[in-house]
Each structure stands twice: as C-alpha cells, then as structure tokens.
Amino acid sequence: MLEFNAQTIAFIVFALFSLGGALGVVTTRNLIHATLYLILSLFGAAGFFVLLSAPFLAAVQVLVYIGAIAILIVFAVMLTRSMTRISDLYNRQWLLSAIVAGILFVVLLAGVIVPVWGVNGTQIDRPVSDVVAGTVDLGKALVDQNQYVLPFEVASLLLTAAMIGAIVIARDDQE
Amino acid sequence: MNEVVCSINHVVKCLTDAGVTPDLANLLTIIGGVVLVATVPLITVIFLIWIERKVAARVQDRLGPNRVGPFGLLQTVADALKMLTKEDITPIGADKFIYNLAPIIAFATVILIWAVIPFTPLHIGADLSIGLLYFVAVASIGTVKIMIAGWSSNNKYALLGAFRTIAQLLSYEVPLVLSLLIPVMIAGTMSMQGLVHAQGGMWYVFMAPVAAVMFFIANLAETGRAPFDLLEAESEIIAGYNIEYSGFKWGMFMAGEFMHAFTASLLAAVIFLGGWWGPGVEQVPVLGFLYLGLKTFVVYLFSLVLRSTVPRVRIDQLMALNWKWLVPISVANVLVTAFLLQLTKALGLAPQTGDFAAALPQTIILLLGNLAIVLVVLNLVRNIGRNERMAAAATDAAVGHSEDERVAVGAPGH
Amino acid sequence: MIPLWMYLAVAAGIFCIGTYGVLTRRNAVAILMSVELMLNAVNINLVAFWRYIEPLNMAGQAFAAFVFVVAAAEAAVGLAIIIAVYRNRRSVIVEDVNMLKW
Numbered sequence: 001m002l003e004f005n006a007q008t009i010a011f012i013v014f015a016l017f018s019l020g021g022a023l024g025v026v027t028t029r030n031l032i033h034a035t036l037y038l039i040l041s042l043f044g045a046a047g048f049f050v051l052l053s054a055p056f057l058a059a060v061q062v063l064v065y066i067g068a069i070a071i072l073i074v075f076a077v078m079l080t081r082s083m084t085r086i087s088d089l090y091n092r093q094w095l096l097s098a099i100v101a102g103i104l105f106v107v108l109l110a111g112v113i114v115p116v117w118g119v120n121g122t123q124i125d126r127p128v129s130d131v132v133a134g135t136v137d138l139g140k141a142l143v144d145q146n147q148y149v150l151p152f153e154v155a156s157l158l159l160t161a162a163m164i165g166a167i168v169i170a171r172d173d174q175e
Numbered sequence: 176m177n178e179v180v181c182s183i184n185h186v187v188k189c190l191t192d193a194g195v196t197p198d199l200a201n202l203l204t205i206i207g208g209v210v211l212v213a214t215v216p217l218i219t220v221i222f223l224i225w226i227e228r229k230v231a232a233r234v235q236d237r238l239g240p241n242r243v244g245p246f247g248l249l250q251t252v253a254d255a256l257k258m259l260t261k262e263d264i265t266p267i268g269a270d271k272f273i274y275n276l277a278p279i280i281a282f283a284t285v286i287l288i289w290a291v292i293p294f295t296p297l298h299i300g301a302d303l304s305i306g307l308l309y310f311v312a313v314a315s316i317g318t319v320k321i322m323i324a325g326w327s328s329n330n331k332y333a334l335l336g337a338f339r340t341i342a343q344l345l346s347y348e349v350p351l352v353l354s355l356l357i358p359v360m361i362a363g364t365m366s367m368q369g370l371v372h373a374q375g376g377m378w379y380v381f382m383a384p385v386a387a388v389m390f391f392i393a394n395l396a397e398t399g400r401a402p403f404d405l406l407e408a409e410s411e412i413i414a415g416y417n418i419e420y421s422g423f424k425w426g427m428f429m430a431g432e433f434m435h436a437f438t439a440s441l442l443a444a445v446i447f448l449g450g451w452w453g454p455g456v457e458q459v460p461v462l463g464f465l466y467l468g469l470k471t472f473v474v475y476l477f478s479l480v481l482r483s484t485v486p487r488v489r490i491d492q493l494m495a496l497n498w499k500w501l502v503p504i505s506v507a508n509v510l511v512t513a514f515l516l517q518l519t520k521a522l523g524l525a526p527q528t529g530d531f532a533a534a535l536p537q538t539i540i541l542l543l544g545n546l547a548i549v550l551v552v553l554n555l556v557r558n559i560g561r562n563e564r565m566a567a568a569a570t571d572a573a574v575g576h577s578e579d580e581r582v583a584v585g586a587p588g589h
Numbered sequence: 590m591i592p593l594w595m596y597l598a599v600a601a602g603i604f605c606i607g608t609y610g611v612l613t614r615r616n617a618v619a620i621l622m623s624v625e626l627m628l629n630a631v632n633i634n635l636v637a638f639w640r641y642i643e644p645l646n647m648a649g650q651a652f653a654a655f656v657f658v659v660a661a662a663e664a665a666v667g668l669a670i671i672i673a674v675y676r677n678r679r680s681v682i683v684e685d686v687n688m689l690k691w
C-alpha cells in the first residue's frame with residue numbers, strides 16, 4: 001500500500017522524530033534533555049507540514065515552537081534549577097495513567113483505521129486533490145471579513161493579554 | 176522559475192540518457208545541488224577571514240597577515256591546520272552528545288540559509304514561496320545552538336554567556352522581522368526570487384531606507400558583530416557561551432559566525448539592494464553572480480569598517496536601543512508604509528510595469544513617509560539628549576563638580 | 590501519497606504520549622511540555638484533514654494557526670505561573686502546590 005519513494009522515507013523519518021521525541025519528553029529525567037526531545041518532536045511535526053504542502057505553517061512551527069516556546073521552557077527550567085532532577089519522575093498513579101493512555105490510543109487508532117478499511121475489510125479509495133490553496137489564500141482568509149477576521153483579531157487580543165499577564169505574574173514584587 | 180526547472184531537467188536528462196532511472200537521476204541532481212550550494216560558503220569563509228583581518232588591520236594602521244602565501248592569503252588555511260592539531264577538550268561533567276552537537280548546529284543553521292538565496296535569475300537552491308520566512312525560521316534555530324552550547328559545557332560562565340546572548344538574539348529578532356515585513360508588503364510576496372524580480376524598477380533601499388537600516392542594525396546584533404559583540408567581547412571577557420570549546424569545534428563556531436555575518440550582508444543585498452539586478456543580466460544571467468557579489472561585498476565592507484571603528488555598547492544600552500528605539504520605530508514604519516502603500520494604490524500610482532519610471536511615484540511617496548519617521552526620531556533624540564544634558568548641568572551646578580568628573584550619559588540612541 | 594490514516598495514527602500516538610505525560614509527570618514544566626505535545630498532535634490532525642479532504646477551504650490551516658497562537662499564549666502564561674510559584678514555594682512539583690485545595 002506504500003510505494004517506496006522519497007516522500008515515504010521522509011514521512012517515516014519525521015514520524016520517528018516526532019514519536020521518539022514525544023516518548024523522550026515524558027520519560028527523560030533531565031528536563032533540559034526533555035526540552036531537546038520536545039524540539040525534535042516539534043521538528044518532526046514541521047516536516048509533516050511540509051509533506052502536507054503547508055510550508056507557511058512549517059516555518060511558523062519552527063519559528064514559534066522551536067525558536068520561542070522551547071527557548072522559553074529552557075529558561076523556565078534553568079530558573080527553577082534545583083528541580084531539574086527530581087527523585088521520583090512520576091506520581092503514584094502512573095500505572096493507571098499508562099493504562100488510560102493506552103486505551104485512548106487503541107480507541108483513537110480504531111477510530112482512524114476502521115473507516116479507512118470499511119466494515120467488510122475493503123479499503124475506501126478517496127481521491128486526493130492536487131489543487132492546494134497556498135500561503136496567499138491563507139493570508140487572505142485570515143483577514144477576509146466573511147471568514148476568519150474576527151478570530152484573527154481575538155487571537156491578537158489573546159496574545160496581548162497573555163503578554164501583559166505573563167509580565168504581571170512573573171514580575172518580582174520587591175522592585 | 177520555469178528556466179530553473181528546465182536547467183535541472185537538462186541534467187536529469189543527461190543522467191537518464193546515461194542509463195540511470197529517472198527517480199535516481201532526480202535524487203542525484205538534488206544531492207549535487209545541495210552539495211554545491213553548501214560548499215560555496217565553506218570556501219568563501221576562508222577568504223572572508225582574510226579580508227576581515229586585512230580590513231581591520233588597515234583601519235588600525237597595521238599591515239595584517241602578510242607572511243603565509245601571497246598577501247597572506249593562506250594565513251587562514253594555516254590557522255585551520257593549527258586548529259586541527261590542537262587538543263580537543265571535553266570538560267568533565269559536560270553533556271557529551273549535546274556538547275558535540277552544538278557546533279554542528281551552529282554551522283548548519285548558517286549554511287541552510289544559503290538554500291533560498293537567489294544568485295542569478297536561474298540559480299537558486301530552492302525558490303520557496305515562503306523564502307523570507309524560511310530565513311527567519313532557520314535563524315531562530317540559532318538560539319538553540321547557543322543555549323545547548325552554554326548549558327552542556329557545565330561551566331557557569333558559559334551558561335551566563337548563553338543567557339546574555341539569547342536575550343540579545345531574541346530581542347533583536349523583533350526589529351529584524353518587522354523590518355523584513357516592509358519589502359514583503361511592497362512586493363506582495365515572500366519568495367526570494369519574487370522579491371528580487373519586484374526590485375526591477377527600484378531597489379527597496381530607496382523605497383524603504385528606514386527598514387534597510389533597521390535590518391542592517393538588527394543583523395549586526397543577530398550575528399554578534401561590533402558594536403554588538405559584547406556576547407564574546409574578546410578584550411574584556413574571554414568568550415561567551417563557547418568558552419569551553421577548543422580545537423576544531425571552536426573553529427566551527429568561529430567559522431559559523433564569520434559566515435553568518437557574510438550571509439547577513441548577502442541577504443541585505445538580496446532584499447534591499449536588488450539582488451542580481453544589473454545591466455545586461457536578463458541576457459546573460461550568469462552576470463548575476465558578479466552583481467550580487469559586488470553588492471554583498473559593499474555591505475560587508477561597511478560592516479567590517481564599522482566593526483573596527485565603533486566602540487562596544489553596554490548590555491543595558493543594547494537592550495535600551497532595541498526596546499526603546501528600534502522596536503517602536505519599526506512598528507511605526509510598518510504602519511506608515513502600509514498606509515502609504517494603500518494610498519498609492521487608491522491614487523492609482525502603484526507601478527503597473529517593472530521599470531524605473533513606473534516605480535518612481537510610489538518611491539517618492541514612500542521616501543517622504545520614511546523621511547517623516549526619520550525627522551520625528553531625530554527630533555526625539557535631540558530633545559532627550561538636551562534634557563539629559565541640562566539635568567546633568569543642573570546637578571553639576573548644585574554639587575559643584577568639574578566638567579570632566581561627570582560621567583557622560585548619552586541619549587540611549589547613541 | 591501517504592494515506593491519511595498514517596498521519597492520524599502518528600498524531601494519535603503523540604497525543605496519547607502527551608496525555609500520559611500530563612497525567613503522570615510531577616514537574617510542572619514537564620507537564621507544560623506534554624501539553625505542547627498534545628496541541629501539536631491536534632495541529633497535525635488539522636493540517637492533515639485540510640490537505641486530504643478540503644484543500645481549498647482554509648479552515649484547517651487557519652485553525653492550526655490559531656492553535657499556534659493559543660500555544661504561545663499558554664506557554665508564556667504557564668511558565669510565568671510556574672516561576673511565580675517557584676518563587677513562593679521553592680518547588681515546581683505540582684503536588685506541593687496545594688494552596689487552593691480546601
């Protein structure tokens with residue numbers, strides 16, 4: 001079902017990046033390493049966006065997640081430095097959580113795969129369009145008054161509020 | 176764009192004629208292109224270091240390297256060989272894998288930028304539709320390398336240096352991105368080739384001089400060049416985040432830095448100085464290499480002379496310059512330019528064709544807007560400077576200090 | 590082309606790993622990282638559905654962009670809260686932060 005070409009190889013590599021990185025994030029004791037795994041995982045997701053012909057989102061993913069959020073997390077880890085190595089990695093309900101996450105994964109996977117093969121085991125072939133809207137269309141959609149201009153404005157308001165909130169919360173009152 | 180595909184197809188065709196399967200031929204062509212684009216900066220960096228040392232020497236009334244090879248040209252090669260023979264130290268307690276990863280990332284992030292630089296109308300690694308955003312994204316990975324280099328060295332000075340550097344890089348990314356918005360708004364595209372094509376009538380340095388200057392300053396800070404080189408300040412502190420690195424790994428950091436500075440000049444030439452445009456370039460596309468090289472060299476030379484003439488700024492001055500001056504000015508610049516662009520469109524003055532005369536009215540209007548911004552800023556600087564001088568004079572008069580005892584407090588913009 | 594369900598399966602995997610991290614990690618920063626993973630998995634889903642089902646309707650990409658914004662805001666405020674808590678309690682372990690428990 002998978003033909004062997006560059007796209008497939010790229011997909012497998014990115015899948016390994018994002019899944020392996022995600023596993024590293026939740027299992028690593030050292031938080032700096034966990035952040036680097038997070039960067040790896042996010043990088044894999046950026047690769048997915050490229051494969052899905054959404055280059056703008058891929059670039060923004062690298063810019064926002066890796067360039068800003070990951071660095072922010074590293075700063076937080078270092079500012080709360082004594083806590084980078086905690087004796088107990090997980091809390092007491094880790095077994096229960098693992099079971100819950102496992103069941104969730106099985107359910108999601110079933111929900112993803114069953115519709116593909118149908119009930120009687122025949123794969124439904126949905127044709128994929130080659131015509132894809134580009135970055136220009138995304139930009140126009142975001143400021144089109146019939147589409148997403150209101151969410152866009154709300155998002156910028158949210159960012160402003162988050163900025164002010166972060167400064168107020170993290171500020172040292174002694175000064 | 177079509178011609179690029181054609182020229183690649185030409186190579187592919189040759190390969191398929193020689194009996195290679197089409198898929199493999201495609202792959203080989205792409206790999207060949209990648210190797211070619213990635214090797215050019217590696218070769219140039221050797222000469223860049225020589226040029227830099229020569230220029231700095233001339234400014235400081237010295238001779239510079241002149242022993243190894245003609246005019247000392249091989250000095251860098253000798254230095255590289257010396258670096259290879261040095262002991263490669265990994266500090267005890269360092270995080271080995273990450274410690275070794277950092278120089279590679281430092282090098283790779285700079286080379287990756289070259290993938291989207293249009294050298295001629297035909298020669299470009301990949302003409303992405305989001306080329307400019309790609310540059311910003313790749314440049315933002317640069318903070319990661321500094322962070323992990325500083326942290327994995329297991330040295331508190333390296334860590335402190337990394338913090339300072341990251342603070343500087345993150346801050347100056349804001350005016351950098353905001354100044355890049357202006358050419359994107361004027362050209363209506365983020366593709367590098369598109370940006371260069373749009374400058375056929377008029378270079379953007381004339382349409383948006385404020386943005387060009389912002390880009391230049393922010394890039395000086397992003398690449399850690401003087402006067403913003405306090406993150407390694409070789410005459411004051413030993414080094415910054417890369418203090419523990421030795422031998423070839425340190426060499427990779429240094430070469431990456433030199434290359435980054437040159438790449439910044441290259442980008443300035445592409446985005447604001449018309450890239451490969453020049454007389455006769457449409458008939459003979461290869462001339463683009465020459466024109467782009469010349470323009471880049473002019474920008475680079477300017478930054479070199481600047482580096483060896485101006486003194487280093489303090490960290491608080493650095494931050495004040497960014498957040499109190501560059502960021503507000505670039506935000507105002509974006510607003511003014513957006514307004515003026517819509518105005519020219521409404522008045523029907525937007526260029527219809529890509530020649531000089533068609534671009535002239537829009538250029539004049541944008542230039543006037545830029546002039547207004549510059550006048551307002553200069554007036555502000557003057558007022559602030561005068562107020563500070565008068566306040567200082569008042570305290571002097573009250574305390575009775577002599578003139579030379581006073582610490583000179585310039586306006587933050589200086 | 591890669592079938593759609595493979596993207597969805599990978600995204601489901603990331604989401605569940607993130608869920609596990611949120612439920613089990615004791616360090617608040619690690620929990621925040623796991624939340625980022627979950628948001629990221631959702632983003633992959635949004636973009637994959639956009640590409641395979643409605644590549645001309647920008648809803649998928651636009652929502653992914655909004656998820657970016659929310660993730661950035663969440664990271665900024667979340668880390669500010671963690672630093673504020675650390676300053677008061679000298680700890681970033683979520684079990685130690687029980688002032689609002691009663």
